[in-house]
Amino acid sequence: MALGKDYLGQDCSLSRGLELLGERWTLLVVQNALYGVRRFSDFQVRLDIPKAVLSDRLTRLTEGGVLRKRQYQPSPPRYEYLLTDAGVELWPVIYSLSVWSHRNIGGEPPRLFRHAECGSGLLPSSDCPQCGQVAPGEVEMYPGPGPKRTDPVSRAMNRPRRLLEPVVPE
Amino acid sequence: MALGKDYLGQDCSLSRGLELLGERWTLLVVQNALYGVRRFSDFQVRLDIPKAVLSDRLTRLTEGGVLRKRQYQPSPPRYEYLLTDAGVELWPVIYSLSVWSHRNIGGEPPRLFRHAECGSGLLPSSDCPQCGQVAPGEVEMYPGPGPKRTDPVSRAMNRPRRLLEPVVPE
């Protein structure tokens, strides 16, 4: 999307959002960050994405305030990408688009979501039918009927767990 | 996105949704359809989009069940693109992403939305704080503080009106 060839001339907030989030792979990166993926190589394994593109997307999301890059050990220097508060707020957007896609395009979901406190499935808005609004940290993901990837990161992700809980592949 | 170079290998609903909706311009086309734009030339004027790209997006959205092409007069033959039920169901996704963008990126919105029945502003989920869920046809849009485009289609859209109400430029 880059400079010059952007959605400028558009007057709406949506176009500014898509400027940051609308490029290929970007929303899938955010989705995986919500699922607990934090490290460059884990994103790469899960997504099968060219490294150059992943590098670009992580940089742009960091500059855009969706992710935050943190060095989590000094030697050897290793980094992780964490969602900011703004990034976590994308959960309802991503969840509602997933639900729409499942309903209107089809396919079986590999993962399901429920409110950890009460066990209810979530509404398309990501709210709980019993309890109302649900913080992403209160959402539990667990395996659904759909096909699953078999790489180590995906396998670690298929154990029941909370959103945002870091993925530890092994 | 096309054939071969898609998100295949991804296991989630989101990737299938982005296959259809994730290309450049696509969500802006849907947004404008929700705002009442129906005709090829009106999309083109509002969006400043190359005709070839617009043609491709309208075709793909039609094939994907988001839009429906209808001839609305026999002579000269003229066509319009209407949202299907599935297309209308994208309203919460588009609205919540717009709200996120406004909150986290900034800029003044050119249009605001309220529940026509009770006058309340909408929650980010597109629900009404008073009445709960709101059908898109019950949403009224009206001019906000932000900048507005001056083309005839945008000017017609800046009058207060319901979502989905056809735009008639003049």
Add this chain to the structure above:
DNA sequence: AGTGTTGGTTCAATGAACGAACCGGGGTAG
């Protein structure tokens, strides 16, 4: 000294987007 892991960058080839030109069916004004 050699091998492996992490987190990248570089580069040539391919594919998508852009914008200008063109086109055809059907008005409509002179």
Add this chain to the structure above:
DNA sequence: CTACCCCGGTTCGTTCATTGAACCAACACT
């Protein structure tokens, strides 16, 4: 009847983005 305009596109050469393979540097392990 001729000329011109509108709508809804298609075609095409140029520019831009994505891809996948190769390379690289820092450090750890054996």
